[in-house]
Amino acid sequence: MKKVYFTLTFFLALSLAKVLAQDEFALLEQVYVADSTFLIEEGKASYYGTRFHLRKTANGDVYNMEEMTAAHKHLPFGTILRVVNLKNNKEVWVKVNDRLPPSSKRVIDLSKGAARSLEMIRDGVVPVRLEVPNQETIVSLIDYYQENKPEGMRLRLYPEPLEFVRPSIDLLELLIDNQNERVFGSIK
Incomplete structure (x- = not known):
């Protein structure tokens, strides 16, 4: 038992x-752990499609719902962004060519093609992370906004990583052996 x-x-x-x-x-x-060096904003994304297809956008372009474009409240026209869907980690690169209304609760409104790439069509609204491609873009945004950076937008510069050569394990063992010889050699 x-x-x-x-x-x-x-x-x-x-x-x-x-x-x-x-x-x-x-x-x-x-x-989803990501390098936050180029993160500038997080929030909700939606998309727009057929109703605005072939109409002019705020910057004068003709909106094509299949292109990788987006509307944002504040970012300068032409800004390139990586948009990451935080529900499934899908990502897409878009160009800002339109404006969201100032009262919008969303951080970005994507073209239908971009939304399809992020697999968010069924959801409609998803949490996203907005990133820029490099530090030069962050510098240009800091210069663009100067003292009037929009609330919720993160614009930080990070130092370039230091390059160094890792010593081989054999060299480390030799250094450890030498330290042990010094310590134990002095006891004799």
Whole structure:
């Protein structure tokens, strides 16, 4: 009887551990860690399509719902952005060529083609992250806004990463051995 009880307890514990491990793995898969160096804004995105197709945008371009374009409240026309759908980590590069109304709760309104690339057509509105391609764009945005940076927009410069040569493991072992010889050699 004790053997059966022990076996059942063992398999129950093993199954529970397996389920917990799978849950942890599932959580790790859902977490999207990104380099935030070029992140400028996060919020909700929507899309617009057929109603505005072939009409003029705020910058004078003719809107084509299949092109990779977007409307933003503040960014200068021509700004290139990477838009990341935070629900599925799909991303698309777009060019700002239109304006959102100042009262909009969205951070960006995408063309239907861009929304399709992000697989957000069914959802309609999704959480997104907006990134610029490089630090030069951040510098130009800082210059553009000067003291009037829009609330919620993040414009930060980061120093260039330092390049260095990693020593080989053999060299590290030699240094450790030399330190040990000095310490133990002085005891004699």
